[in-house]
Amino acid sequence: MPYSEIFNDHIANPRNAGELPGANGVAEETNPVCGDRLRLSLIIKNGRIETARFLAYGCAPTLACGSVLAMTVSGMRIDEALQLTRKQLVDELGGLAAQKQHAAALAIETLRSAISNSK
């Protein structure tokens, strides 16, 4: 399936990209099979993600999933963020071919690790 316009927009204009000074929840996860890498930095205060930023290396879906993840979780309560699913991210991107959904799985895994690592 072709990439959606929303997907293409995340590639052309990534949201919330970069390092996040003062982050208190950081995780960098790698897909051991394909080598894609996603780094998520969170500032968490009072049970809520105030800000989220991402860095990504990998195929276009990994970049787009990083972008949509950081955008989506900014402002979210931790309990809500922990409920976020791969399917929700894929839907936010306007769909992804089945063989590309591993990118959304990496994004969810990175989010959970960053929350778990938070101090």
Next chain:
Amino acid sequence: MRRVYLDHSATTPLDTRVLEAMLPYLTGTFGNASSVHMFGQQAREAIDKARRQLASLINARANEIIFTSGGTEANNLAIRGICQIAESHGRHLITSEIEHPSVRGAVEQLEKQGWEVSRLQVYRDGIVRVDDVRQAMRPDTVLVSVMTANNEIGTIQPIAEIGALVSEERAAGHRHLWFHTDAVQAAGRIPIDVQALGCDLLSLSAHKIYGPKGAGALFVRRGVRVTPQQVGGHQERERRAGTEPVANLVGFGMAAELARSEITDRSEYICGLRNRFERELETRIPEIVFNGNRKHRLPHLSNISFRFVEGEGLLIHLDLNGVAVSTGSACSSGTLEPSPVIRALGHNDELARGSIRFSFGKNNTAEDVDYAVDAVTRAVESLRALSPLTRVMVLDD
């Protein structure tokens, strides 16, 4: 938005002169070339002309050309066709690490059937060594198959030298030995002369030389037999059954004639564009690696790894900005095979994953090149800003 097509190694646009030559055979002159009546004879005459045009491109005789559906079929016919004929004399073949998937696939299938295969390494420059072919040669070797030029990095292989080695071997009594070369990428871009190359079989494809998709050919030297892979018809002198796609073959013939007459001008022009592109990129983007020997390579092709950036991400970025390129790596189902060709050069996975092939064509312009340089520069800067690998590099510094 401007659209710049830099993927001519994947396929080329149909030349309008080729289209004009084909059109009558899609409408009024529609006969089956096997038919005895006038409609059929017109089709037969057109195919015979195309065969002569193609033979002329590679300095062969017309009756040494077998038309196929494309380069993949030509490679399959060459490898399987020879090995099936020759297996009573030996079950060993020599090939390179960087062959096209259609050669790789045919060879792997033979391997599963018990054939032994020697794969020649290509070193950092992407070129096989004739001495390695000599070393790999065994009394039971029946086939050497080495591509004329590589499809991803464009490196030109020492085919005439390998042909000379095969001739020497035969002269020394190694009678059941044949030499095939896949010239799909090379034809129309560098001169191909089957007499000078000394090959027994050579594969060609129409759509790489501004002809139509769905037409290819295998040169089979007079006296060399191949087992047909398509049976059930008398076409192509019993070597490839099936009604000929007359319009496609007419187009192939015309494309071959144009390639032969224009090869020098085309190559000089395209090489100029490619060199301009590389010069500009070298100046503007740090941390890039040119893959393969930059001297002995096809004039239209440039393969570059951009460090800290993944090829497919870059490809999509460029596509969104109107620039069409390709990458040897493919990511699907969570598995990624970094380009086997770039890995064969001894590069690590990161460089193999970050490789992009830019392949220029006769319709590209200097403005296209400048636009592409800007687009690549912006895309690489943007992706590097996102890449955690860049961050690691900065911290290391």
